Amino acid sequence: MKNVKIVVLGAGPAGMSAAWRLSQLGYPVTVLERDSAVGGMGKTIAVGKYAVDYGPHTFHIRETDESRAIHEAIKPFFGDDPLILTRGTRVLLRGKEYVYPLEMLQVLTGVSPLLSARIVFDYLVATLKSALAPAKKEHSFEEWGVRNLGRTLYDLCFGIYSARVWGLPTSQISSKQAQRVAKLNLKNIILRTLGVRADPATYFTKYMYPRKGISVLYESMAAAIRRAGNCILLESPVVRLERDGDRIARVVYKQHGREQTIDCDGVLSTLPLPSLVSMMTPELPPSVAQHASKLRYRSLKLIYIALARAQLTDYHWVYLLDEQYRVNRMSEQKNVSGDMVPPDRTILCIELSCWRDEPMWNASDEEIYRIALRDLLKMGYGVTEDEVEDYYVTDIPTAYPVYELNFEDHLIPVLEGVHAVPNLLTLGRHGLFLNNSMDDNVLLGMKVADHIAADGFNSQAWLSEMLAFMNLRFAGK
Ligand SMILES: Cc1cc2nc3c(=O)[nH]c(=O)nc-3n(C[C@H](O)[C@H](O)[C@H](O)COP(=O)(O)OP(=O)(O)OC[C@H]3O[C@@H](n4cnc5c(N)ncnc54)[C@H](O)[C@@H]3O)c2cc1C
Numbered sequence: 001m002k003n004v005k006i007v008v009l010g011a012g013p014a015g016m017s018a019a020w021r022l023s024q025l026g027y028p029v030t031v032l033e034r035d036s037a038v039g040g041m042g043k044t045i046a047v048g049k050y051a052v053d054y055g056p057h058t059f060h061i062r063e064t065d066e067s068r069a070i071h072e073a074i075k076p077f078f079g080d081d082p083l084i085l086t087r088g089t090r091v092l093l094r095g096k097e098y099v100y101p102l103e104m105l106q107v108l109t110g111v112s113p114l115l116s117a118r119i120v121f122d123y124l125v126a127t128l129k130s131a132l133a134p135a136k137k138e139h140s141f142e143e144w145g146v147r148n149l150g151r152t153l154y155d156l157c158f159g160i161y162s163a164r165v166w167g168l169p170t171s172q173i174s175s176k177q178a179q180r181v182a183k184l185n186l187k188n189i190i191l192r193t194l195g196v197r198a199d200p201a202t203y204f205t206k207y208m209y210p211r212k213g214i215s216v217l218y219e220s221m222a223a224a225i226r227r228a229g230n231c232i233l234l235e236s237p238v239v240r241l242e243r244d245g246d247r248i249a250r251v252v253y254k255q256h257g258r259e260q261t262i263d264c265d266g267v268l269s270t271l272p273l274p275s276l277v278s279m280m281t282p283e284l285p286p287s288v289a290q291h292a293s294k295l296r297y298r299s300l301k302l303i304y305i306a307l308a309r310a311q312l313t314d315y316h317w318v319y320l321l322d323e324q325y326r327v328n329r330m331s332e333q334k335n336v337s338g339d340m341v342p343p344d345r346t347i348l349c350i351e352l353s354c355w356r357d358e359p360m361w362n363a364s365d366e367e368i369y370r371i372a373l374r375d376l377l378k379m380g381y382g383v384t385e386d387e388v389e390d391y392y393v394t395d396i397p398t399a400y401p402v403y404e405l406n407f408e409d410h411l412i413p414v415l416e417g418v419h420a421v422p423n424l425l426t427l428g429r430h431g432l433f434l435n436n437s438m439d440d441n442v443l444l445g446m447k448v449a450d451h452i453a454a455d456g457f458n459s460q461a462w463l464s465e466m467l468a469f470m471n472l473r474f475a476g477k
Pocket residue numbers: 009010011012013014015016032033034035038039040041042054055056057058059060236237238239270271272275300351396399400427428429430431436437438439441
């Protein structure tokens with residue numbers, strides 16, 4: 001074993017991948033996790049007699065060298081005979097289903113002729129304006145959308161839905177939020193209409209999935225970490241990072257209500273940045289905490305509804321774009337893996353986003369279920385209340401980093417503030433405030449381990465690498 005003791009904070013995809021790779025490289029590692037299981041948001045939970053993911057979680061396969069390298073490295077962790085799925089997602093728009101990512105021609109032929117004409121007219125005007133006007137940097141998601149898609153298509157397909165998901169008018173959301181849809185430009189629409197796959201990084205069509213749920217992936221990694229002689233402590237929330245001078249010397253966590261301490265040479269954190277900043281003892285400069293308090297997370301309620309029928313749809317999930325819905329998405333676990341749900345039953349997961357300081361967050365499970373049921377009955381799949389056998393409500397407090405306008409003015413000082421601690425590196429969705437997916441976070445876990453092996457805890461070099469990485473993702477690459 002190498003002589004550098006590393007503590008990893010959080011056992012989600014980023015933390016587990018980092019700990020696994022460091023274990024392979026011979027480092028002594030301890031992972032501290034608040035939850036009673038590994039996987040973070042990528043975990044499988046039991047709901048009555050069903051196994052379901054904590055919100056639908058499939059592992060993306062992109063046609064890029066980076067993605068191929070990740071899959072090659074972690075394929076053994078997917079268990080026997082993993083599923084390779086073809087993306088089966090839809091949107092419900094004006095009462096009709098459309099393939100997602102949206103196909104422009106399908107939308108145009110699906111909506112009323114009048115609406116279709118408005119979409120085309122607005123789109124052409126927007127395209128002309130974009131071509132003629134000097135390239136101006138869009139600031140808000142709305143500006144980006146109207147400029148690239150035209151007002152009608154933008155409102156219909158992105159504006160209404162995004163305002164509900166993020167809980168803000170899209171004029172107050174940064175255009176960086178467009179990272180996921182950034183490829184829906186004229187060039188791509190033409191290429192896709194001609195049947196040419198435009199950008200493999202964005203338009204992936206395949207997923208990989210362990211037959212018994214996404215947890216298998218991270219539990220298998222946990223087994224490899226333990227086989228290497230390293231340690232994962234569950235139900236062990238981190239409470240304090242104690243510094244001697246600049247460097248973190250000890251990590252304090254709670255177990256069975258009592259504080260415990262681990263000495264360390266370096267720390268990798270996947271925790272939400274505001275929590276991380278609040279744990280630092282002595283404190284970081286007050287401006288870092290002030291900026292951290294401006295980084296907001298959107299929370300999710302997950303409502304699982306078990307139905308006394310074999311199947312509701314053929315889809316992995318369906319996005320609900322219309323104004324009439326309060327919930328964002330409905331997914332059906334058995335369509336991802338039939339091994340997780342009995343053949344004669346199905347279970348749905350419905351997602352509803354809210355802020356933690358609004359009454360919805362504290363509403364009773366029954367009230368939340370009623371909202372989800374009301375929307376489910378509206379979806380047009382013929383569900384009746386009599387079919388509901390059971391329901392279960394849980395939540396994800398920090399589901400989505402929210403990109404408010406100019407959020408970087410707060411994010412960058414926070415990232416600089418925490419990386420001023422020379423033996424602390426942050427990564428993952430919360431450690432970077434980056435709305436990314438599991439494959440990205442596995443990549444970051446592997447990258448950080450290789451960075452330490454090559455260069456030790458060089459927090460400034462890691463920060464530069466991460467800022468460059470984030471800029472690529474913000475640009476939709
Ligand atoms: C509803 C939903 C659906 C999604 N679907 C997909 C999908 O289909 N495919 C995909 O690739 N990605 C998906 N994602 C994104 C995916 O969940 C994230 O990319 C991934 O989980 C982030 O990994 P992470 O390790 O960075 O963070 P997390 O998974 O959030 O892990 C962080 C860990 O830190 C722990 N922690 C927090 N505070 C403390 C503390 N004080 N002490 C100790 N531990 C602590 C948490 O309990 C958690 O286990 C989805 C996200 C959501 C919200």
